[in-house]
Amino acid sequence: MISVNDIKDFANRAWNRGDVLRGAALSDPEFPLRLRFKKAGGQHVIDSFAEIQRWVSELNASSKDKRGFGYAVEFSQVNHRKLGRQNLPSDIRFDSPYDLARFIGKQNDLDEYLTVLRYSEEQNPSVAAWMKSNPMKVLPHMQDWEKVLRVCDYLLANPRPGIYLRQLALPGIDTKFFEGKRAILSEALTQCLPREAYEDCVTGLSRAGFERRYGFLYDEPFVRFRILDDSILPDSDYRDVSVPATDFARTPIPGVQTVFITENKVNGLAFPMVKGSIVVFGLGYGIGELAEAEWLKDKRVVYWGDIDTHGYGILSMLRGKLPHVESILMNCRDLDQNKNLAVQESSDTRRTDSLTNLTDAELAAYQRLFPGGDCEGTRIEQERVPYMQLISALRLDDRKR
Known part of the structure; x- marks a missing residue:
């Protein structure tokens, strides 16, 4: 049997869905809004007759007929062999948004x-x-x-x-x-x-x-990069440069063939000199703005992120905008080689979603960090990776090219 509290729950759900306000604003045909009862079986009526009478009395006491607002109780007549004709509730009906709103104090x-x-x-x-x-x-x-x-x-x-x-x-x-x-x-x-x-x-x-x-102005983020080849911007004394993101996106840097991207500030500062290259660092998920630079589509772009779920998330996001992005030091071999340097990634912020822009090698490493994986929760920060591994990766990469 549906109680007055059940009716309030029904009314509150209708309110929270917006049905009541939409009905008042649009003369919504959903009103009258009905809550239908299951038809009581004959034996149940006999066995619970006194309880049913109390229930009907409680419904009537809180109804619009008694209070002047709220729900109306609809009855249907039931012919019972032993009890004769009985009027039993069949529906609860809210005739208008105003009846329902007042019933729940809204x-x-x-x-x-x-x-x-x-x-x-x-x-x-x-x-x-x-x-x-x-x-x-x-x-x-x-x-x-x-x-x-x-x-x-x-x-x-x-x-x-x-x-x-x-x-x-x-x-x-x-x-x-x-x-x-x-x-x-x-x-x-x-x-x-x-x-x-x-x-x-x-x-x-x-x-x-x-x-x-x-179209408002705003304090836009800056892109910080180091020049890794003295032949790039030879007339400038500046080798560590920060510029507004829109300026970086709009203006190609003459002589740059490769753009390395690293999350960590220290790694950006310590990155070795590489012919025809710059290294961008310290952006995190802000890399999305960096990827708006059209001129990067014609350059080699190499990403080095933390070996944790967010490092792969940033790589996937970047590759979604620049499909030709490569990665270094982010495969299973690098994970295994540096497990002794790992810390624990917080379970509260850890990603476990599907990343669609990873290579098979990157995806294999990423999935090992999932719950149940052999490296669940592992986080290897870039700055903890020995410097010589970076040098070796760059040399190997150079030989492949």
Whole structure:
């Protein structure tokens, strides 16, 4: 038998799915919303007649008939040989979103949502149309919705503004507002801005994704590299250089034939001199921005990462953008040779997903780090690998070429 608490659980699930707010906004035909009972067998009715009567009384006591809101109880008549005609509950019915919302104490949220929706329909119909289908995304931000719409108005009037967010002079809207609202702002802006007013290919918020998508300036990351051949940039006194990522991506470095990439700062600083080469270091997953450099597609690119799950993850991500990337010191032989130098990779952050851009040799080493593998949780940091192994790998690599 379904209890009043079961009905509340049913109503809360409908609320959390957004059915109630969508129903109020769209006059959704899902209402009336029904919770159907299983039909009781004749013998069960006889055996539990007193219990059923108490149950019916409890359902009625909390129903719309008694309280003026909430659910209605539908009955169906059952002809029973011993008990005669009996009216037993067959359905619980919520006639409207308002009945359900009030029943679970959400009436104020419903009223506020509809007020915000009506205001949005007047100010920005495109955003309002999206709100009707996505009410649960809006709900946590209703107190700030007027500000969200003002940002939309600003970017409609000033697409791709080319300023820093801190320079945006809108009353009551500061940097903290953007820090907490980037995701919902991006949803709203995508609905109302013309396609040419934003970069559709920028989909995430990491690495200043909001700023890049909507044309704001941002404090972009730097790419640090060392020149490993004195014939590269011979007129410059600088051999250890840091430049904005966009500058690195836009401007090929004359004389460079090979770009080595290493995660670790110390390894980048200690990397040996190699003809026609530079080494880029210290980027981690920020390597994704490095891969935007078109000129790297015509260069040899060699990656040396930690032998841990994230090292292989970064390699796979990089190769997804630059398919010709090679790796060094990241196969099973290197794993076995340096197991005595290993530390434990945290199980909380360890990757176990499928990486589709690894070679067979790299994949074999990666899978040995999985749960159940013979090197489960192993982490061999680059800086712990003996320097002579790097020298040998570079010599071997040079001979292969």
